[in-house]
Amino acid sequence: MTTETSTPAAAAAPEHPSDYVHGYSRTEARRLGDQADTLAELLHAGTAYPAGSRVLEAGCGVGAQTVHLLAASPGVRLTAADLSADSLALARARVAAQAPAADVVWHHGDLHRLPFPDGSFDHVFLCFVLEHLPDPTAGLAALHRVLRPGGTITVIEGDHGSALFHPESPAARRTVDHLVRLQARAGGDGLLGRRLHPLLTAASFARVSVRPRTVYADDSRPALVEGFTRRTFVAMVEAVRAEALAAGLTTPEDFDRGVTELRRAAEPGGTFHYAFFKAVAVRP
Amino acid sequence: MTTETSTPAAAAAPEHPSDYVHGYSRTEARRLGDQADTLAELLHAGTAYPAGSRVLEAGCGVGAQTVHLLAASPGVRLTAADLSADSLALARARVAAQAPAADVVWHHGDLHRLPFPDGSFDHVFLCFVLEHLPDPTAGLAALHRVLRPGGTITVIEGDHGSALFHPESPAARRTVDHLVRLQARAGGDGLLGRRLHPLLTAASFARVSVRPRTVYADDSRPALVEGFTRRTFVAMVEAVRAEALAAGLTTPEDFDRGVTELRRAAEPGGTFHYAFFKAVAVRP
Numbered sequence: 001m002t003t004e005t006s007t008p009a010a011a012a013a014p015e016h017p018s019d020y021v022h023g024y025s026r027t028e029a030r031r032l033g034d035q036a037d038t039l040a041e042l043l044h045a046g047t048a049y050p051a052g053s054r055v056l057e058a059g060c061g062v063g064a065q066t067v068h069l070l071a072a073s074p075g076v077r078l079t080a081a082d083l084s085a086d087s088l089a090l091a092r093a094r095v096a097a098q099a100p101a102a103d104v105v106w107h108h109g110d111l112h113r114l115p116f117p118d119g120s121f122d123h124v125f126l127c128f129v130l131e132h133l134p135d136p137t138a139g140l141a142a143l144h145r146v147l148r149p150g151g152t153i154t155v156i157e158g159d160h161g162s163a164l165f166h167p168e169s170p171a172a173r174r175t176v177d178h179l180v181r182l183q184a185r186a187g188g189d190g191l192l193g194r195r196l197h198p199l200l201t202a203a204s205f206a207r208v209s210v211r212p213r214t215v216y217a218d219d220s221r222p223a224l225v226e227g228f229t230r231r232t233f234v235a236m237v238e239a240v241r242a243e244a245l246a247a248g249l250t251t252p253e254d255f256d257r258g259v260t261e262l263r264r265a266a267e268p269g270g271t272f273h274y275a276f277f278k279a280v281a282v283r284p
Numbered sequence: 285m286t287t288e289t290s291t292p293a294a295a296a297a298p299e300h301p302s303d304y305v306h307g308y309s310r311t312e313a314r315r316l317g318d319q320a321d322t323l324a325e326l327l328h329a330g331t332a333y334p335a336g337s338r339v340l341e342a343g344c345g346v347g348a349q350t351v352h353l354l355a356a357s358p359g360v361r362l363t364a365a366d367l368s369a370d371s372l373a374l375a376r377a378r379v380a381a382q383a384p385a386a387d388v389v390w391h392h393g394d395l396h397r398l399p400f401p402d403g404s405f406d407h408v409f410l411c412f413v414l415e416h417l418p419d420p421t422a423g424l425a426a427l428h429r430v431l432r433p434g435g436t437i438t439v440i441e442g443d444h445g446s447a448l449f450h451p452e453s454p455a456a457r458r459t460v461d462h463l464v465r466l467q468a469r470a471g472g473d474g475l476l477g478r479r480l481h482p483l484l485t486a487a488s489f490a491r492v493s494v495r496p497r498t499v500y501a502d503d504s505r506p507a508l509v510e511g512f513t514r515r516t517f518v519a520m521v522e523a524v525r526a527e528a529l530a531a532g533l534t535t536p537e538d539f540d541r542g543v544t545e546l547r548r549a550a551e552p553g554g555t556f557h558y559a560f561f562k563a564v565a566v567r568p
Contacts, residue, residue: 161452162557164445166478194450197502198553209504212557216496218481269482273446273496273559 036064038227051075059129063091140203159193175258193277322511335359343413347375424487443477459542477561
């Protein structure tokens with residue numbers, strides 16, 4: 001079952017929030033799907049909620065993680081919220097195709113102003129969301145409110161500072177840094193993963209436990225090279241080309257050279273390392 | 285039992301090889317011991333050789349890893365080699381104190397010119413050694429020769445590019461970069477971890493398998509903050525102060541500010557991430 005709610009908060013949400021650094025194109029939706037499928041086991045391992053649990057996915061986007069959350073936790077009562085109506089429509093279609101029996105309420109609105117009573121959820125899950133918020137502590141505090149005492153929050157974030165590639169290349173490094181800079185200009189933080197422990201602590205969560213979940217790909221793992229290095233990470237960097245040029249951060253030649261050199265990490269003899277961070281904490 | 289060999293190659297080895305970026309002080313020997321004890325489980329897990337195996341530890345240094353290798357593999361016939369006679373003496377004392385019954389032959393000499401016949405060893409182990417070699421492929425090729433066909437090589441290296449700290453700080457980042465730059469000037473590579481797969485492949489090893497072994501420390505793990513962030517990583521950076529100043533890379537003020545800001549990663553609210561890389565491969 002999938003249902004949709006419409007709330008006053010939802011009415012205030014823009015169709016295309018302009019500050020989502022990765023954009024809203026179809027290519028980007030496919031990239032997010034590729035990324036989620038490649039990383040599902042790495043990121044979702046250890047997260048399984050009992051059937052009947054009231055779970056909130058805050059910032060479900062195009063549903064890339066939603067389908068994996070539902071696969072790991074059959075029988076949960078999921079509320080999936082996002083700021084973008086277009087993303088929600090894609091998420092709904094994805095869940096209808098991959099988990100047609102799932103019990104999902106779709107909520108169009110801002111996670112800072114959720115219309116749910118205090119303590120409405122047993123568990124809150126969010127993945128690649130805090131990195132986009134100007135004030136992640138405020139976002140976490142808003143989620144703290146709708147979580148029942150004793151309930152858990154699970155947060156997964158990347159940290160682009162952890163991107164290590166061989167061959168090392170100053171041009172490639174600059175190009176990755178453009179992504180971080182653009183995200184900072186949009187009010188976000190591409191280096192947020194390392195901050196999860198202090199952020200959750202500041203938002204009054206207890207028993208905060210953070211662990212890196214690391215992807216490392218070399219010639220011995222061609223599927224990961226293709227699925228992660230090339231189609232997730234390099235694709236994410238490539239996707240900010242127009243924005244980086246418009247912002248005057250780089251020239252077409254320099255950007256393209258950076259991408260070409262970054263792509264060598266996905267060619268024979270190349271290697272790539274990236275650390276996600278996964279946090280679990282409890283509302284006291 | 286511990287014995288010591290003296291060979292023509294050993295006679296050519298300098299007492300104090302000048303290009304070891306971390307130096308040879310007593311403080312440094314203690315730092316290496318702290319580091320090894322904190323990281324022993326992380327780095328040595330999965331490495332256990334059958335009793336009776338002929339094992340070579342190439343570049344045993346002060347024996348910081350040697351004692352852990354012996355603890356994990358009781359009954360091996362270990363040859364521990366190092367370029368520095370002083371380090372070997374410290375290693376010998378450490379093993380005498382912690383593993384008095386171990387069967388160890390101490391060899392003073394250069395791993396590129398080991399006086400052992402082809403195929404002398406069932407297993408070769410080296411930790412934090414390749415990062416110091418001007419030509420790590422040549423070093424690996426020399427070890428390939430003394431390994432019997434079907435024997436394994438295990439290589440552990442760090443990669444200073446993986447150091448992520450919160451709070452992020454440009455001064456701290458520059459100070460970490462000095463370490464990388466000094467190591468490069470000495471002919472080494474502080475970013476070697478990510479290169480292990482291509483290096484072992486180039487040296488004709490087969491079934492090369494590399495995995496990151498990551499340390500992450502925050503307020504929830506005070507012993508790791510103390511043992512790794514402060515006493516291992518920050519201490520390693522602090523130890524190159526004189527060398528960085530002599531090389532004109534920085535000023536006392538800038539260096540000290542960088543260390544002060546780096547140290548915040550070990551204070552309340554701080555976090556620290558570092559990836560080691562562990563490779564296992566086979567001589568075909």
